[in-house]
Amino acid sequence: MERLKGKIPDLVVSILLLSIGVIGLVMAFDFPTKSGKWPIIVMSMLVFLMVLYLASFLYGLRPEASSSDKPSEHGEANKMRIVFNIGIITFFIILAPYLGLFVTTALYLFAHMLFLGVRPVWLVAVCSLGSTAVIYGFFGHLLGVYLPGALLF
Amino acid sequence: MLADILNGAYIAFQPANLSYAFIGAVLGILFGALPGVSATLGIALLIPLTFGMDPVPALIFLGSVYCGAIYGGSISAILLNVPGTPAAVATMIDGYAMTKQGKSGLALGLATVASLVGGVASTVVLLVAAPTVARYALEIRSAEFFWIVLFAMSTVGAIGEGSPAKGLIAGVLGLALGAVGAHQLTGSVRYTFGELALYEGLPVISALVGLFSISQVLTLAEGKGMDVHVDIPDVGKLWPGKKLLWRLKGHMARSSLIGVVVGLIPGAGADIAAFIGRTEAKRFAKYPEKFGKGSEEAIVGAEAANNAVVGGSLIPMLTLGIPGNSVTAALLGGLLIHGLIPGPTLFTEAPDVLYPFIFSLFIANLLFAVVAFGGLKWIAKIVLVPQGVIAPVVASLAVIGAFSFRLIPFDMWIMFSMGLLGYLLRKADYPLAPIILGLILGPLAETNLDRVQTLAGAIDLSVMEYFFQRWITIILMVLTIATLAISFLRNIKFRKSIKD
Incomplete structure (x- = not known):
């Protein structure tokens, strides 16, 4: 939990965007072929980028990596x-x-x-x-x- | 074309249009000078106020706001060490140093003249280059257009602010949001959840207003309500003198050119131009050691460049319908609500709107200089307004604007939801501009891809084979892949810089 300090907004947003991507992708498969193509492309891109980002985010939480990480610039808002x-x-x-x-x-x-x-x-x-x-x-x-x-x- | 240009000048100089330009320039300066209220936010909030206007005065008004806001950012940067807009950060370093030396008037005067020179120079380039680009753009086919859009989106990650990965993700999120609504060819609805208000897609104006205003309101509201700078220094005399201006003419010319070129590049905005302008000014400076300690050359270099972005950034927006940054995306929204579809045909279909708009940028630049030299000491008082007053006023304008657009209460909720999303993204350091670019460019990309598919099918080719039919498409594909690779490399560098 200590390693997540200052990174919670990043994690929340990552999960939110991944969810949008996954839900959007699942829905896109139900659209007619012609109108579903573009949503499938875009949602797949979003899911792909978010998976990559989350992987690098979690990789950055390793003890040796997170020790030198800067805390969030914004600090804890009320x-x-x-x-x-x-x-x-x-x-x-x-x-x-x-x-x-x-x-x-x-x-x-x-x-x-x-x-x-x-x-x-x-x-x-x-x-x-x-x-x-x-x-x-x-x-x-x-x-x-x-x-x-x-x-x- | 000459007749169109002369007619444009005639319309722009009509008294009613001059007064709209004046009001726009003053409001732009005020918005720009207010810390936390950017040019994009200013335009986003003011677009709904143009709903009732004819297209010509509406665009003159919005163009003047744009010019005024980019300049206005330097006022609080110089006087208070608080940049009114991101573009004013480069000015702030030396501007505030001069204020501390009791030379705030000189700093503001230099910023005003440099902004005027940069703004006018870039408008000349816009007037000359845009019709030519539009003529060539008529030759662009769907395949090229599709890749131009993808190239524009990829540069957002390679050049834009902050983490390149987050820039790209924000762009793709924008493309995803652009997929909401009825498919343009078949009419089948997507992601509307039965809500009729979403049938035509996510309304760009509501999304724009929410994304930039509500997220900013919530950020401003984090502080105490009466957070305000108690006093501002006496501005004094602004005119820098002919001798000094003559000495700085080279810096102004160079930075104007830099601004125009940077403005042309999607993803790069006035902030990047200002820093490049300042850096280049240092390289050619007579007194480089004064940089950071109150250099006149630094102020001129930064300000001419950031104002010159205006004309440059309008070239791809007006000729191709591709906004390069968030401000031109907001302006594009303004054009769309007045029934003007930016693109190469705009110059032939609506010259009576377009040329007055371009001329109004000349007027706006002159007007903000007149306003600045005539009453800057009073305008500067705007920075004394506490954030506790600014935030609710911005939010109320956002709500009213969202409602006024189509008179559908649901639009207020769309605006608010986008605002909350924008706030969350800001907290996680995501840039917001790519979302709006994606939202606007997504439907364009989809329509052109559909056309390509139809055309390719007609000659028994796959879409990829069709893309390889023309060398311009291949170049655009290579450029897109190259910028994505640059984004990837920049991201590795960015992460390393954070760790260090």
């Missing part, structure tokens, strides 16, 4: 913080079709800026309302971009 960030954006996307993009954007900006530690609160309110107004006023009216509403607004 995982909970990232989960919350993902959660806030998820809520934004879920609510947008129901509350309307205008209201949801303002609420989302307020919540996310607050979560990210922007203070004081009045500044967060000004920033979130100001940004929403700029997006809708400047782009929606001045540049003529159609910004859709939703059920409520």
